[in-house]
Amino acid sequence: MEEKKKTDSVETAGIPSSSAAAAAEENPLLSELVVRAVGVKKLYELGGETVHALRGVDLSVKRGEYVSIMGPSGSGKSTLFNMIGGLDKPDEGQVFIDEVDIAALDTFELAWLRCHKIGYIFQTFNLIPVASALENVMMPMLFAGMTQADAQDKAAEILKRVGLGQRLLNKPSQLSGGQQQRVACARALANDPAIILADEPTGNLDLKTGEEIIHMLEELKSEFFVTVISATHDHKMLAASDRVVYLTDGSITDIKRREDLDITFGTIGGQTH
Amino acid sequence: MAKYEYQSGKTIHGIQRRRRQLPIHHTLHIAWQNIRVRLGRSLLVTSGIILALAFLTYIRGSDILARNVVTQGPPVLGERIEELEAQRQAFLAADPQIASKLKAKNADEDHPPKTAEENQFEALQKKMRRTQQIRAGLESEGLTGLDDKDARIQTRWMLSLAMLVSFVGILNAMLLSVTERYAEIGTMKCLGALDSLIVELFLIESFFQGVLGTTAGIVIGLALTLIEGQARYGSVVWTLIPYGGFLSTILICFTAGIVLTIGGALYPGYRAAKMRPVEAMRAEV
Numbered sequence: 001m002e003e004k005k006k007t008d009s010v011e012t013a014g015i016p017s018s019s020a021a022a023a024a025e026e027n028p029l030l031s032e033l034v035v036r037a038v039g040v041k042k043l044y045e046l047g048g049e050t051v052h053a054l055r056g057v058d059l060s061v062k063r064g065e066y067v068s069i070m071g072p073s074g075s076g077k078s079t080l081f082n083m084i085g086g087l088d089k090p091d092e093g094q095v096f097i098d099e100v101d102i103a104a105l106d107t108f109e110l111a112w113l114r115c116h117k118i119g120y121i122f123q124t125f126n127l128i129p130v131a132s133a134l135e136n137v138m139m140p141m142l143f144a145g146m147t148q149a150d151a152q153d154k155a156a157e158i159l160k161r162v163g164l165g166q167r168l169l170n171k172p173s174q175l176s177g178g179q180q181q182r183v184a185c186a187r188a189l190a191n192d193p194a195i196i197l198a199d200e201p202t203g204n205l206d207l208k209t210g211e212e213i214i215h216m217l218e219e220l221k222s223e224f225f226v227t228v229i230s231a232t233h234d235h236k237m238l239a240a241s242d243r244v245v246y247l248t249d250g251s252i253t254d255i256k257r258r259e260d261l262d263i264t265f266g267t268i269g270g271q272t273h
Numbered sequence: 274m275a276k277y278e279y280q281s282g283k284t285i286h287g288i289q290r291r292r293r294q295l296p297i298h299h300t301l302h303i304a305w306q307n308i309r310v311r312l313g314r315s316l317l318v319t320s321g322i323i324l325a326l327a328f329l330t331y332i333r334g335s336d337i338l339a340r341n342v343v344t345q346g347p348p349v350l351g352e353r354i355e356e357l358e359a360q361r362q363a364f365l366a367a368d369p370q371i372a373s374k375l376k377a378k379n380a381d382e383d384h385p386p387k388t389a390e391e392n393q394f395e396a397l398q399k400k401m402r403r404t405q406q407i408r409a410g411l412e413s414e415g416l417t418g419l420d421d422k423d424a425r426i427q428t429r430w431m432l433s434l435a436m437l438v439s440f441v442g443i444l445n446a447m448l449l450s451v452t453e454r455y456a457e458i459g460t461m462k463c464l465g466a467l468d469s470l471i472v473e474l475f476l477i478e479s480f481f482q483g484v485l486g487t488t489a490g491i492v493i494g495l496a497l498t499l500i501e502g503q504a505r506y507g508s509v510v511w512t513l514i515p516y517g518g519f520l521s522t523i524l525i526c527f528t529a530g531i532v533l534t535i536g537g538a539l540y541p542g543y544r545a546a547k548m549r550p551v552e553a554m555r556a557e558v
Contacts, residue, residue: 082551085463087463087550087551088549088551107467107468108467111462111465111466112465114462114465114550116465118463120460120463126456126459126460127460129457130307130310131303131306139461139464140465142295142299143295143464143465187464
């Protein structure tokens with residue numbers, strides 16, 4: 001796996017087209033499905049009216065994939081996202097995370113799943129304001145039952161990886177937006193999850209910082225061997241995706257692979273990477 | 274889209290169901306930080322508790338003190354009057370004219386200077402008069418004044434009102450604190466926090482405030498009781514402090530304060546714990 005990591009990153013730098021997806025097809029371990037939604041439907045009652053948030057969505061995501069879900073607000077994007085994150089249960093159909101049907105889980109098991117299998121990144125960063133960067137990253141580890149000392153070491157290591165080795169003890173209010181989102185990325189990686197769920201991770205960041213975060217997520221994806229599922233409505237943020245799922249009015253209207261995307265890749269702040 | 278075989282009813286095997294999710298010192302630390310960060314509101318809540326508890330302590334404490342003074346005061350005061358009388362007689366023995374001289378000087382509009390003895394004699398007389406007045410007051414008041422039924426019912430109403438106001442204050446502040454922290458609680462739930470941990474956090478936070486407010490309230494209430502006692506009965510209260518009664522007052526008030534604060538935090542804590550983690554995903558700031 002170590003070797004795989006290196007070749008992968010080299011490929012990403014050299015041939016920027018869907019290297020991870022290609023690798024996923026070769027490697028039997030990678031081709032395992034980490035998220036599987038089957039005929040997912042969800043209804044909401046809004047002011048006496050029934051709103052079909054999702055009208056039967058089928059979606060599978062392979063381990064190690066970077067999938068973006070695109071769609072305007074009201075398309076059911078958030079609803080689908082919440083289902084995949086184990087935050088909401090479907091009215092009809094099933095959602096499997098790591099081959100576990102989330103509808104069959106009780107609250108304790110759901111909490112366990114969120115703690116161990118899923119890392120969340122939010123648009124508004126959502127760091128705990130009273131805790132330092134280090135404590136923020138440690139929190140899910142402590143929830144998972146890790147000892148204080150182990151959690152501290154591991155959290156410091158991940159924070160160093162995301163480039164915040166000098167800011168371990170800063171409170172979120174003392175960090176810039178980009179730095180806060182980096183802490184959030186580190187926190188999402190805390191318990192070696194299978195999936196990272198990023199809901200508009202760049203929505204509150206300027207273009208350059210946003211691209212840096214996306215680029216970092218792409219790197220972390222192969223480094224930590226996780227699947228990244230991201231919701232966005234910003235076309236500029238699709239560059240790192242292996243696949244883009246277009247959602248309109250509660251149904252999937254289109255799925256594009258990276259090579260089919262009509263976007264220029266690799267310019268961050270005017271420099272070619 | 275490829276069709277996959279349905280696989281239902283599979284749960285997660287081999288997960289350890291722990292009852293405590295975080296070691297207690299972590300929970301305490303987070304709760305303490307939350308109080309510190311919202312110090313203004315915390316102090317507001319705490320001051321509400323302080324007022325209610327000071328009132329409760331004062332009402333109970335002054336009643337106990339009054340009973341003690343009324344029943345045991347007159348004999349103690351009688352002894353003191355005898356002491357003072359003996360001192361007066363000593364002055365009179367040294368100078369039989371002292372009383373009439375003093376009277377003449379006080380009647381003179383030119384305020385002729387008084388001697389040290391005359392001053393002392395005058396103070397002694399004043400003290401005696403006041404002590405006699407207090408003793409007469411206590412004897413005529415007796416326990417009947419304290420057992421006035423109407424007054425007691427009125428006091429009870431006021432006490433219940435004070436407790437209710439304080440309870441609503443705590444409830445309100447904690448609910449506000451929950452609403453304010455929706456995103457934070459949702460985030461913690463996304464990170465895998467259990468409902469029990471969230472409730473625990475709120476209860477501990479409230480408990481901190483309760484202990485602080487209750488202690489301060491009791492101290493203030495007792496201080497008020499003693500100050501009022503001094504003003505009403507004179508220095509004799511210091512020899513007639515009902516220590517046992519005060520101790521039971523402290524215990525009762527402390528329990529009441531803690532029950533009040535924990536009770537006020539239960540519902541908000543429950544609401545926070547039952548909140549769906551989806552709320553954290555909502556990007557409203």
